[in-house]
Amino acid sequence: MRVADFDFELPEGAIAQVPAEPRESARLLHVADELADLHVADLPDLLEPRDLLVLNDTAVLPTRFFGSRGEVAVEVTLIRPEGGDAWWGLARPGKRLRVGDWVRLASGLDAQVLDKDPEGPILFRFTTDGAELIRRIKAEGRMPLPPYIRRARGGDLDDHRAYQTVFARHDGSVAAPTASLHLTQALLERIRARGVASEFVTLHVGAGTFLPVKADDTDDHVMHPEWMELRPEAAARIQAHRQAGGRVVAVGSTALRTLETMARPDGTLGHGTVETRLFVTPGYRFGVVDRMLTNFHLPKSTLFMLVCAFAGMERMKRAYAHAAATGYRFFSYGDASLLERNQD
Template identity: 55%
Template sequence: MKVDAFDFTLPEGLIADRPAVPREAAKLLCVGAAITDRTVADLPELLNPGDLLVFNDTKVIPARLRGLRRSAKIEVTLHKNVSADSWHAFAKPAKKLKPGDIIRFADDFTALVTDKFDGGEVALAFSAAGPQLMEKLMAHGEIPLPPYISSLRAVDEQDRKDYQTIFARDEGAVAAPTAGLHFTEDLLARFGARGIEMVATTLHVGAGTFLPVKVEDTVDHKMHAEVGIISETAAAKINACREKGGRIVSVGTTSLRLLESAADKNGIVHPFSGETDIFITPGYRFRAVDLLITNFHLPKSTLFMLVSAFSGFEKMRTAYTHAIENKYRFYSYGDCSLLYPADD
């Protein structure tokens, strides 16, 4: 499909720069046979006993660093962990960098540029490794808020809390799995009381999620790979839910992409550990997910393409028009939707 088909106009005033308080007070647009307005607090009543929520327990790290290459200011955003001391990163301005350059972030914290790729991407080898590197990132890095938020205001300490889900456990993401930002302990207790179960998977979201689609046709776009994990225990729980007639409810597009990467043609989810670069566009046949909880996405983004594939292209265009007219808040800190699959 042509990428321009996924374009729409969003008023800047609808871009959320802070999350709703409390989190479950956010609006929830239910997109099924009809389009209805609810709130996230209504979710337990909208799901059935025996359904299974699959969430992403990745934890966002302070992956944005500002430093100097001699006297030139350089900003890097880590996006893929390669080894204990090495990451791939997007650099600005990348044209100032070449292999062999040293970027200094602090007196005791530097990175060597070991390679340079297209699109502003570089390979970095840090002066610290493993837990020590994570300590340096915590001390000198900042939470990598998406550009549509950081262009509205400065990143602050509140973002270290706000841009993290309550599920966050496994460090490695450089962007939050934002559907999970709406969940609170009170909401989880209500799911449990209704007999709705939960299971964790892990997909370390990369900064590539924010990159614009630069091709004219979706067939020419290449996704950045992200690392995901589904344990044997999690896979067994997911398959058991389906066998008992429950629905698999993906909390976010990251969980959905991982589940679909791990599912066979019969919809059986297998244990998974490795990279996925799955790119879902209209025409894709979903195998593992019955319902999707997700935020509102950018025009012409791979995520808007994904939700259009899940609920139907025309249905999602109608839903987004409704959301804009009713002043839903968009993007990472914004409101939410509960999507039902498109009619075959």
Template identity: 50%
Template sequence: MRVDLFDFELPPERIALRPVRPRDSARMLVVEGGAAPFADRRVSDLPSLLRAGDVLVFNDTRVIPAQLEGRRGEASIGATLHKRIDLRRWQAFVRNAKRLKPGDRIDFPQGVTAIAEERHADGSFTLAFGGEEPVEVLLERAGTMPLPPYIAGKRPTDAQDREDYQTMFAREDGAVAAPTAALHFTPELLAALAEAGIASETLTLHVGAGTFLPVKAEDTEAHAMHSEWGRIDAATADRLNAARAAGGRVIAVGTTSLRLLESAAGEDKVIRPFEGDTAIFITPGYRFRAIDGLMTNFHLPKSTLFMLVSALMGLERMQAAYAHAIANEYRFYSYGDSSLLIP
């Protein structure tokens, strides 16, 4: 499909630079299939919007401070780690990459160093970190939270972002972007959902910085997705399959959870254990296998994620929903408001 079909105008003032407090007070646009009117609700209304027996699926990845600023000689070098290769090596997008060649050493703050081992076809580098401490320890010392470019371009990252840009489910280190739909959840909301008979499950997908990359191709078939590592264990897959068999709906909280669930499901719509990389790219025409709904924030024009929600609900339906959200002053992107999509 033509990428320009997924374009829309977003006023800059609709981009949220901070989350609302409490987290579950964010607005939520409910979009159902067919011609049902849109409903303007709050995330805290979720227990009354779902049914007993439904299951919410969260991503328990934890964002690491993967943004580094360093120097190679006189040159300033910025690195955003986006995929772990092994214990000491990460693939990274590099700013000022023309000043870097394989074999060069980059000096980051606090005595952290890395060798640029290899340049990849997409312009990224493999960075091999020195020393014996785990790379995650080095990042806690020298790195900052990798806020999305549309936020980082408007204000500096600060200490508050270390809390704000992490979900209550975060426990598996490895993401360089938050699974932002889950930022809206609080322990109180989770308790209310459980009381209403709505279950919760977790999986792990380490979100990469590729999620921020623009689609430069003119047609979706020419776009190459970056792969990300994920895992669903056998017990979780069994519980999700049992819930659907009993008439419950599987509601993915965030596009990251959705993409991993769809990667793990077969043509028979059975979710199986999964561990490894996925580069699934969901566009209109895709037949969903694993999920019955999606809770997600509002996405960028011409992004792979707006393509995904258009595949779930229909392009015209999502164009109308986003026009409604803009007209009614919803807050967009990572720190913004939410939507509940039930096809």
């Protein structure tokens, strides 16, 4: 399909710069045959005991650093580990870094440039490794916010709380599973009180979530790999729920892509640890997910393509036009939508 088919007009000022407070006060657009304007706090009323929530329990690492190479200021965002002491990262100004250069990211946190990818990423090797390196990253780094969220140099310490889900458990993401940012422990308790169970998967969100689709045709776009895990006991419970006639509600595109990656042609659900490159566009046949909670996404992005595949392109274009016209806030810190899967 043409990437241009997934373009839309976004009003100036529609990109949220800060999250809603409290989290569940964000608006929620229920997208079914009709559109309904609600709030995330209304989510429990839209769920039934036959629904099963699937959430991504990844934790965002604060991998953004403002450091130096000698006298030259350097900004580095680490995007993917490569062994115990090395990470791929994006740097500004990246072109001025050479293989062999040393960069100081924080006091005592030094890294040497090992390699440069022609596409932009740079491989850094640190002078510490393993758990100690992760500890230093968590102690010294800033949250790797998307570039459309504007912050003064050094970032905002409030983002360390706001850009993390309340159930984050496994370090590894460089971007938040943003649909889950709306959920609080109190809201989850209300959902449980409705008789709605939940399961967790893990997908470490990679830098590809920030990258635009540069191809003119979706067939020519290459997804970046992302590490994911579906544990055996969770897979068994999700499969049993579906076989009993229940619905699966994916909280966010990462939960959906994890489940659909593990879906087998015979209707069963696999499990394990893999890297996924699943790219969902209209025409994809969903094997697991029936409903989806998600934010409002960038024009011509892989995420907007995914929601068009899930709920129908015309329905989603109508929903996004309504959201833009009625003041919904877009992207990572923006409002949410609950999508019913297109049955055509």
